[in-house]
Amino acid sequence: MGQNITLMGMVLSAVPVGEYDKRITLLTRERGKISAFARGARRPGNQLMAAGSPFSFGKFEVYEGRSSFTIVKAEISNYFRELAGNLDDACYGFYFLEIADYYARENTDEVHMLKLLYQSLRALEKESLENRLVRRIFELKALVINGEYPNVFSCLGCGKEDSLHWFHGKAGGVLCKNCGPQVNARQLDPSALYAMQFIITSSIEKLYTFTLSQQALENLEKILDEYMEIYVDRKFHALQILEENAHFFP
Numbered sequence: 001m002g003q004n005i006t007l008m009g010m011v012l013s014a015v016p017v018g019e020y021d022k023r024i025t026l027l028t029r030e031r032g033k034i035s036a037f038a039r040g041a042r043r044p045g046n047q048l049m050a051a052g053s054p055f056s057f058g059k060f061e062v063y064e065g066r067s068s069f070t071i072v073k074a075e076i077s078n079y080f081r082e083l084a085g086n087l088d089d090a091c092y093g094f095y096f097l098e099i100a101d102y103y104a105r106e107n108t109d110e111v112h113m114l115k116l117l118y119q120s121l122r123a124l125e126k127e128s129l130e131n132r133l134v135r136r137i138f139e140l141k142a143l144v145i146n147g148e149y150p151n152v153f154s155c156l157g158c159g160k161e162d163s164l165h166w167f168h169g170k171a172g173g174v175l176c177k178n179c180g181p182q183v184n185a186r187q188l189d190p191s192a193l194y195a196m197q198f199i200i201t202s203s204i205e206k207l208y209t210f211t212l213s214q215q216a217l218e219n220l221e222k223i224l225d226e227y228m229e230i231y232v233d234r235k236f237h238a239l240q241i242l243e244e245n246a247h248f249f250p
């Protein structure tokens, strides 16, 4: 016998089904990532029409059948409409949704991922924060939540905790001024190092409270690109669009 349950979550993606319906992927606090059927969600005037779009965040009442979920009702508290109005913001936002989708599983605790996603989309909407930095903060914290992130607190070669001037993607972390030059490592900007240490240890609520110089940001970008190339075995569609259109967003 099925039953109605209420889930707090965000729509990660939606695909059309038949003429009027949608199949929706939801990241929920209570059940992790689930797939749910939204009957009539493509019919104009249907109350699930807006609720069934990516970024919609709120309470979803779903009927839990033997092997599938069906959305009965939705109470959306944030549609992130400002994101949709700006192409650059929207691309980053879709990229974050793809990353969340990549990591999340059904019936796992996704409270932190959901919180990170919410805070990061809000950070994209803020004019005062540079999207390039928001992206890197999101990426590193998503790695942390999923348990595989670089060691940026001590040298991988000798264990020393100071003079960490080098980064080595394949080895998975930082090297000190003596060990770094012995391998093919990348020079590490001190502010980029501090930023990574902060992102790893900070609470999600306090993540978006700092800025970086262009030089430090570029260093952080190269480091995370290198690291994710090795440890994340997926190409993200929204990221390809972002990169192809990079000249539109100077």
Ligand SMILES: [Zn+2]
Pocket (backbone or CB within 6 Å): 155, 156, 157, 158, 159, 160, 175, 176, 177, 178, 179, 180
């Ligand atoms: Zn060392």
